[in-house]
Structure formats: C-alpha cells, structure tokens
Amino acid sequence: MFSAALQRTLDIEHLLNPLLQSATVELLSISPPGWGGNLLRGLANSIQIAVGAFGLGLAIGISGAWGKLYGGPVVRDLLEVYTTIVRAVPELVLILLLYYAGTDLINRALEQFGYPAIDISGLAAGIGVLGVVQGAYATEVIRGAILSIPQGQVEAARAYGMSPGKMLRRITLPAMLPFAIPGLANLWLIATKDTALLAVVGFNELTQETRQAAATTKYYFTFYVAAGVLYLMLTLFSNVIIGRIERWARRGMPPVAEAGR
Amino acid sequence: MSALAPADQPLAARSAWLQPHRIVLIAIAAALVLCAALFMRWEWLPNYLGMAAAGVWRTLWILVVTVVLGFMLAVPLGLAQAAGPFWLAWPAKAFCTIIRGTPLLLQLWLLYYGLGSLFPQYPWIRQSELWPILRQAWPYAVLSLTLSYAAYEGEVMRGAFAGVPRGQLEAARAFGMSPWKRFRRIWLPQAIHRALPTLAGETVLQLKATPLVATITVIDIYAVASRIRQDTFIVYEPLLLLALVYLIITGILVFAFRKLEARIPARLG
Numbered sequence: 001m002f003s004a005a006l007q008r009t010l011d012i013e014h015l016l017n018p019l020l021q022s023a024t025v026e027l028l029s030i031s032p033p034g035w036g037g038n039l040l041r042g043l044a045n046s047i048q049i050a051v052g053a054f055g056l057g058l059a060i061g062i063s064g065a066w067g068k069l070y071g072g073p074v075v076r077d078l079l080e081v082y083t084t085i086v087r088a089v090p091e092l093v094l095i096l097l098l099y100y101a102g103t104d105l106i107n108r109a110l111e112q113f114g115y116p117a118i119d120i121s122g123l124a125a126g127i128g129v130l131g132v133v134q135g136a137y138a139t140e141v142i143r144g145a146i147l148s149i150p151q152g153q154v155e156a157a158r159a160y161g162m163s164p165g166k167m168l169r170r171i172t173l174p175a176m177l178p179f180a181i182p183g184l185a186n187l188w189l190i191a192t193k194d195t196a197l198l199a200v201v202g203f204n205e206l207t208q209e210t211r212q213a214a215a216t217t218k219y220y221f222t223f224y225v226a227a228g229v230l231y232l233m234l235t236l237f238s239n240v241i242i243g244r245i246e247r248w249a250r251r252g253m254p255p256v257a258e259a260g261r
Numbered sequence: 262m263s264a265l266a267p268a269d270q271p272l273a274a275r276s277a278w279l280q281p282h283r284i285v286l287i288a289i290a291a292a293l294v295l296c297a298a299l300f301m302r303w304e305w306l307p308n309y310l311g312m313a314a315a316g317v318w319r320t321l322w323i324l325v326v327t328v329v330l331g332f333m334l335a336v337p338l339g340l341a342q343a344a345g346p347f348w349l350a351w352p353a354k355a356f357c358t359i360i361r362g363t364p365l366l367l368q369l370w371l372l373y374y375g376l377g378s379l380f381p382q383y384p385w386i387r388q389s390e391l392w393p394i395l396r397q398a399w400p401y402a403v404l405s406l407t408l409s410y411a412a413y414e415g416e417v418m419r420g421a422f423a424g425v426p427r428g429q430l431e432a433a434r435a436f437g438m439s440p441w442k443r444f445r446r447i448w449l450p451q452a453i454h455r456a457l458p459t460l461a462g463e464t465v466l467q468l469k470a471t472p473l474v475a476t477i478t479v480i481d482i483y484a485v486a487s488r489i490r491q492d493t494f495i496v497y498e499p500l501l502l503l504a505l506v507y508l509i510i511t512g513i514l515v516f517a518f519r520k521l522e523a524r525i526p527a528r529l530g
Contacts, residue, residue: 073282088511089504090469092483097500104496189362196364200476207367220378224371229365235362 035213035223042209043230046195049126049205054191056131058184061138066168068143079139086136093199098129099201122203130194134187141183145176177249185242192234206230297501304503305493309485316482318508320471323481327403328464331410336449339418353415360412366473368409373401373477398493402474410467417459421452454525461518465511482506 008177064083067075086094103125107117156169197208199208210227341353360368380395381387394400425448433447472483480488486503490496 074286075282077283077286085504085508088469089507090467090472090483092472093500093504093507098498100500101495193364196366199366207364207370210367211370213453214374218378221371221375224367224375228359228367228371231363231367232359236358 035209035217036226038213039206039211039223039227039230042204042206042227043234045123045203046192046205046207047234049123049195049203050128050188050191050197052123052127053130053134053194054188056127057134057138057187057191060131060135061142062173064135064139065142065146068139069146070164083136083139086133087140091130091133091194094133095129095197095201098132099125102128122198122201126195126198126201126203126205130191130198133194134191137190138184138186141187142176142180145180145183146172148179149175151217178246178253181242181246181249185238185246188242189235189238192238193231196231301498301501302495303498305489307500309489309528312485312488313482316480316485317510319479319483320468320483323399323402323406323471323474323479324464324468324516327406327410328467330403330407331413331467332460334407334411335414335418336494337450338415339420341423342415342419343422344351357415360409361416364419365405365409365470366476369405369473370479372405373398376401394516398474398478402477406467406470406474409470413466414456414460414463417456417463418452420500421456422448424455446468457518457522457525461515464518465514468507468510468514 038081066081068079071079103120108122110117153171153175154167155168162170195205196207199211202208206227210223214223217223338353338357341349342357345353386392386395429447429451430443433443438446471481474485475481475487478484483503488500489499493499
C-alpha cells in the first residue's frame with residue numbers, strides 16, 4: 001500500500017521534472033542575466049499600443065456611429081462597408097495590409113509633395129492599424145448604445161434648442177455610456193490581446209519579446225507561461241477597473257433585472 | 262453584416278435597397294475592382310491556384326473541426342458553470358477566464374513550442390504510437406483553436422443554460438422525465454436556441470483566428486499567401502485576394518447561419 005503510494009509519488013516526480021525547469025527564478029529575474037526585464041518592457045509596449053489603439057478606435061467609433069445614425073445615405077453606406085469588411089477579414093491580414101499599404105501610401109504622398117520619405121515607427125503603425133480595426137467594432141457598439149437612449153431625453157435636448165455638438169457632449173455621450181460600457185470593456189480586452197498579433201510584423205511587444213527570450217534560452221514553456229500570466233494579470237486588473245467604471249456610469253440607474261430565472 | 266446580399270427580402274424591400282446613390286457606389290466599386298484586375302499584377306495566379314485551393318480547404322477543415330469539437334466541449338463547460346456544484350463550476354470558470362484572458366497567439370505558441378519542447382524529454386512519449394502525429398503542427402493548431410472556441414462559447418452557453426425559464430424545467434420534471442431526458446429534450450435544445458445568434462458571431466471570429474496557425478507552419482490559405490509574397494516579391498495582390506477569400510467565406514457563414522436561424526421557430530419560452 002505504502003510502497004505503491006511511494007512509487008506513485010516517484011512517478012509523478014519523474015513526470016514533473018522536465019516541467020520544473022530548475023533555473024526558472026534566474027531566467028525570469030529583472031536584471032540582465034534574466035529576461036524578466038525584457039518581458040516587462042514588452043508588456044509596457046503592449047499596454048501603450050492597446051491604450052493608443054483603443055483611444056483611436058473610440059474616436060473613430062464615436063464619429064462612425066454619429067455618421068451611421070445621422071449622416072447622409074452615402075456616408076452611411078461607406079461606413080457600413082468599412083465595418084463589414086473590417087469585421088469579416090482576419091485582423092492578421094488587415095494588419096499586414098494596412099501596415100504595408102499604410103506606410104507605403106504615406107511615403108508616396110510625402111514624395112508627391114516633395115518631402116523626404118519618413119520611417120514610420122512600429123509603435124505608430126501598430127496603433128494606427130489596431131485603431132482602425134477597433135474603430136469598426138466601436139462604431140457598432142456605440143451606435144447600439146446611442147439607439148438605446150430613451151428617445152425622450154434626445155427630444156428634450158432638442159426642445160431646449162441645444163446645438164448638435166452640445167447635445168452630443170451633454171446628453172448623448174453621457175446617456176449612452178452605461179449601455180456602451182460592457183461592449184467597450186470587451187473591446188479594451190480585445191485590444192490588449194490583439195497587440196500580440198503585432199509580433200507577426202516583428203514589433204517588440206510582449207509576445208515577440210517572449211518568443212525571443214524563449215528561442216534564445218530554449219526554455220519555451222517557462223517563458224510562454226510567464227507571458228500568459230502577465231496577460232492574465234492585465235486582464236484581471238482591467239476587469240476590476242471596468243467594474244468600478246461601470247458602477248460609476250450606472251449611478252442613479254435602476255439595478256439590472258435578473259436575467260431569465 | 263447587413264450589407265451582405267439581402268436575398269431573402271421581398272421585391273419591394275429590394276428596390277428600396279437599390280437606391281440611386283447605391284448604384285453609383287456599386288459602379289465606383291466595380292470600377293475599382295476592374296482597375297485592380299487590369300493594372301495590378303496577377304500573372305502569378307495560375308501557378309498557385311492548386312496550392313491556394315488546398316489552403317482554402319485546410320482553413321475550412323480546421324474551422325469546422327475546431328468549431329464542432331469546441332462546441333462539444335462548451336456544453337459541459339457552460340452547464341458546469343450554470344448549474345454545477347462548486348468543484349465543477351470553479352475549474353470551468355477558471356479555464357474560461359484563463360483562455361479568454363490571454364492572446365490566442367500566445368496559447369498557440371505555448372502549446373506548439375512549449376509542449377513541443379517538453380514532449381521529447383519523456384522517452385515513453387517519443388516511443389509511443391502517437392509520436393509521428395505529435396511531431397506535426399496541426400494537432401497543436403486544432404487543440405488550441407478548440408480550447409479557445411470552447412472557452413468563449415462556454416461563457417455563452419453558461420448564459421444560455423441559465424436563461425432557460427425555470428418553469429420549463431419544472432414542467433419536464435412534473436412529467437416524470439429523468440434528469441438525462443430533461444437535459445436532452447428540454448434544457449439543451451432551448452439553450453442552443455438561445456445561443457444560436459451568438460454562435461454565428463463566434464464562428465466568424467473563429468474563422469478570423471485560423472490564420473494564426475500559419476505561424477506554426479500549418480499551410481492554410483494565409484500561409485499560401487505569405488508564400489506567394491515571399492516567392493514573387495508582390496506585396497498587395499496576394500493580400501487583397503486573401504482578404505477577398507475571407508470575405509467570401511464570412512459571407513457564406515453568415516448566410517448559412519441566417520438560414521439555420523430562420524428554420525428554427527423564433528418563439529422563446
């Protein structure tokens with residue numbers, strides 16, 4: 001009985017040995033022999049891109065939703081084409097397409113006007129590309145949120161003679177916020193995870209740094225798990241913040257009814 | 262996705278859809294496509310047609326297999342979270358949180374490079390019958406895409422299971438149905454019905470995730486396009502064609518799901 005149990009622990013130890021690669025702590029330490037510093041720098045880059053892309057996406061989303069709801073027929077159709085194409089084509093393909101085409105077009109335009117070609121930084125390109133992708137989803141989220149504002153509030157604003165700009169600032173945006181936040185929160189989480197795709201075009205964000213560290217040291221498992229933990233911490237931390245923002249945005253509103261049951 | 266062909270609308274609605282400005286826009290789009298066809302370089306296309314077809318086939322195959330397997334995994338995951346005891350609900354929730362909280366690309370590389378570097382260290386794995394399969398890339402691609410789909414869809418199924426009205430289950434119980442029959446006849450069909458609209462969206466998202474497998478050397482349509490770009494040094498044309506292929510597949514998926522939804526009566530209990 002006991003020997004069988006002992007045998008089993010030995011078996012388990014034998015099984016776990018390759019998993020518990022001995023030098024984990026040294027590999028992940030912040031100072032140069034370890035790669036922890038590189039990973040953290042990659043995480044900082046990822047967060048920077050995610051924040052930039054989310055902000056750009058929000059700006060595109062607000063103007064896109066405004067155009068879809070109140071714009072002319074041509075604007076509406078063009079926005080429909082934009083959101084449909086971006087939501088139907090894989091991000092990876094869009095990133096490649098916009099990354100090459102975008103930098104190429106900007107340089108050609110500069111050349112046309114007699115300026116020297118510029119080297120567009122990976123950061124700016126990444127933010128631009130992911131921002132365009134986020135913008136398409138944000139357009140739909142914000143459009144839906146604006147549509148769920150009680151019509152009376154918009155009519156009241158009109159009746160008070162507010163200009164469209166003032167109405168947007170004072171009524172539409174604050175009133176749509178509680179409806180938009182769940183969708184926007186989801187978009188933020190997607191933005192943090194989509195930064196990983198920039199590894200494919202060679203930008204030094206967390207996944208790319210992890211790949212380099214893993215390929216150099218051959219400790220693939222350790223580094224990918226470490227990066228996964230970092231991403232997960234970012235997500236969980238975001239969830240806490242999102243919960244607070246949601247409570248703040250819903251203040252004064254009746255609590256959500258329990259679904260179904 | 263409403264811009265995709267509204268084929269199931271009556272004629273009056275269709276003529277309202279085809280307004281004058283739309284005709285102009287369609288003409289401009291057609292002119293752009295024509296320009297692209299005439300002035301861009303497509304002479305490489307015949308040489309790679311066979312490869313591209315194989316790539317599309319592999320993309321579709323991965324999509325179908327991972328969606329089916331993922332959904333089969335999502336049902337117990339959702340059920341465990343909606344109605345399971347804590348020792349089932351908690352691991353299911355942890356699994357969904359971990360998969361949904363980390364990028365798919367990282368999961369894919371963790372499985373392929375991480376497990377791929379661990380497996381050879383166990384002699385019994387190397388000597389097993391499965392080793393020739395485990396040495397290839399596609400099992401890891403299928404596994405990670407399946408787990409990802411299961412986690413996202415599991416979350417949806419949790420809501421769907423929880424959303425089935427209690428009265429339905431109580432009625433089934435009053436009829437003396439066994440728990441298994443209750444699940445099979447009442448709970449699961451209604452939950453799937455509730456999850457169906459999101460199922461279409463999740464499947465499109467899954468299609469959009471498939472090109473990631475190209476990074477671990479599975480030759481799907483995306484990898485074929487990359488290969489063409491490397492071979493011919495042509496940048497835009499393969500990418501544009503690739504985008505078109507994905508657009509078409511997405512259109513077919515959305516259309517098929519719409520048909521499927523229309524077949525099932527829309528009244529919810």
